[in-house]
């Protein structure tokens with residue numbers, strides 16, 4: 001059993017203990033993502049496996065969980081195993097980081113929304 005002070009940092013964990021996982025068609029039941037509770041069939045290239053407990057998640061779901069403000073964000077969402085040391089970031093820092101990341105990800109979506117609005121106004 002690893003002691004808490006032997007846990008890797010989040011960066012180290014994400015780099016070394018998250019494995020890309022590929023599900024091939026016909027592979028059978030692979031379970032559900034422990035974060036969003038949806039299946040993996042629709043995202044064959046965005047799945048990761050936690051090497052220490054072998055649980056599978058959508059990559060984006062798991063990274064969102066790690067960067068959330070939840071006090072248990074350094075655990076596996078499925079089995080609650082401790083995975084890495086919590087950084088010294090305050091919840092405010094993490095929120096700012098998440099907002100920054102969300103702004104990047106939403107850029108395309110916002111453009112699409114504006115296009116929709118224009119169409120509705122006409």
Ligand SMILES: [Zn+2]
Nearest residue numbers: 033036058061
């Ligand atoms: Zn998911």
Ligand SMILES: [Zn+2]
Nearest residue numbers: 053055076079
């Ligand atoms: Zn787990």
